Amino acid sequence: MDIEDLEPRNKKPKPRDLDSLGIDQLEEYLAELQAEAARVQAKIDSKKSYLSGADSFFKS
Incomplete structure (x- = not known):
C-alpha cells in the first residue's frame, strides 16, 4: 500500500498569501473571487x- 492511498483525495487549497500582493493585485484577486462566487x-x-420544477411536476 502506498502512503498516498491513506491521504484524503480532495485537499482544500491553502489560502493565498495576501501579504506579498499589492493593492492592484489584491483588487484583481478579489474581482476573480467575486466572479467565481457569482x-x-x-x-x-x-x-x-x-x-423546484421537478417537485411541482411530481406533486401534481
Whole structure:
C-alpha cells in the first residue's frame, strides 16, 4: 500500500498569501473571487429551480 492511498483525495487549497500582493493585485484577486462566487450562486439557483420544477411536476 502506498502512503498516498491513506491521504484524503480532495485537499482544500491553502489560502493565498495576501501579504506579498499589492493593492492592484489584491483588487484583481478579489474581482476573480467575486466572479467565481457569482458563478457558483448562479449554478445553485439553477439547480434549485430545476428541483423546484421537478417537485411541482411530481406533486401534481
